[in-house]
Amino acid sequence: EVQLVESGGGLVQPGGSLRLSCAASGFKFSDYWMHWVRQVPGKGLVWVAHIYVDGTGAAYADSVKGRFTISRDNAKNTLYLQMNSLRAEDTAVYYCARGGSGCDCWGQGTLVTVSS
Amino acid sequence: DIVMTQSPDSLAVSLGERATINCKSSQNILYSSNNNNYLAWYQHRPGQPPKLLIYWASTRQSGVPDRFSGSGSGTDFALTISSLQAEDVAVYYCQQYHSPPFTFGQGTKLEIK
Numbered sequence: 001e002v003q004l005v006e007s008g009g010g011l012v013q014p015g016g017s018l019r020l021s022c023a024a025s026g027f028k029f030s031d032y033w034m035h036w037v038r039q040v041p042g043k044g045l046v047w048v049a050h051i052y053v054d055g056t057g058a059a060y061a062d063s064v065k066g067r068f069t070i071s072r073d074n075a076k077n078t079l080y081l082q083m084n085s086l087r088a089e090d091t092a093v094y095y096c097a098r099g100g101s102g103c104d105c106w107g108q109g110t111l112v113t114v115s116s
Numbered sequence: 117d118i119v120m121t122q123s124p125d126s127l128a129v130s131l132g133e134r135a136t137i138n139c140k141s142s143q144n145i146l147y148s149s150n151n152n153n154y155l156a157w158y159q160h161r162p163g164q165p166p167k168l169l170i171y172w173a174s175t176r177q178s179g180v181p182d183r184f185s186g187s188g189s190g191t192d193f194a195l196t197i198s199s200l201q202a203e204d205v206a207v208y209y210c211q212q213y214h215s216p217p218f219t220f221g222q223g224t225k226l227e228i229k
Contacts, residue, residue, distance in 0.1 A: 044207075044222050047218045101156070102156030102177075
């Protein structure tokens with residue numbers, strides 16, 4: 001069964017850092033682009049970042065560029081999102097998703113709350 | 117950046133009736149080299165992760181009921197549910213994956229009338 005499981009969310013103060021992880025199973029992780037997408041509670045989906053299959057390239061939404069870094073470890077079948085200089089507006093549920101022609105598999109999401 | 121605009125923002129349809137959601141991109145998302153529109157549709161129910169319904173604008177994802185269909189090309193697209201079922205109540209999103217940032221539409225909330 002194809003599965004993505006996020007972890008690492010929680011409460012962090014403004015200006016702080018957090019690293020999210022996404023453990024993949026049931027498919028060949030190294031064959032797929034991977035994405036992070038977030039949703040502020042009650043609002044719409046917002047694409048955050050994606051990374052190439054081998055980790056050599058990535059792209060970011062303007063709102064997180066320079067603060068967030070996406071990475072992957074294909075040996076561990078794990079996707080990461082390092083989030084620095086966090087702001088209140090980064091509060092959201094963060095989903096990892098498998099890419100390709102659209103995102104065909106999503107994790108359950110992990111909640112990040114940025115508040116003092 | 118490509119801006120995706122959906123209409124309407126919300127929609128109420130009777131059970132068994134047709135529902136149509138529109139999505140317009142600010143730039144052409146058709147690649148002429150392969151004649152594919154880089155457009156996906158998702159269903160998002162509360163408390164669940166989003167679910168891919170349609171990709172390449174009109175290809176139904178495996179396991180998706182055939183009452184869901186996608187159409188359009190270039191900059192104008194539509195998702196149609198031919199006969200609304202109770203389990204179709206959700207928020208629906210379009211997304212372009214033509215070029216990053218891979219932007220979503222703002223979402224359309226579908227309810228039962």
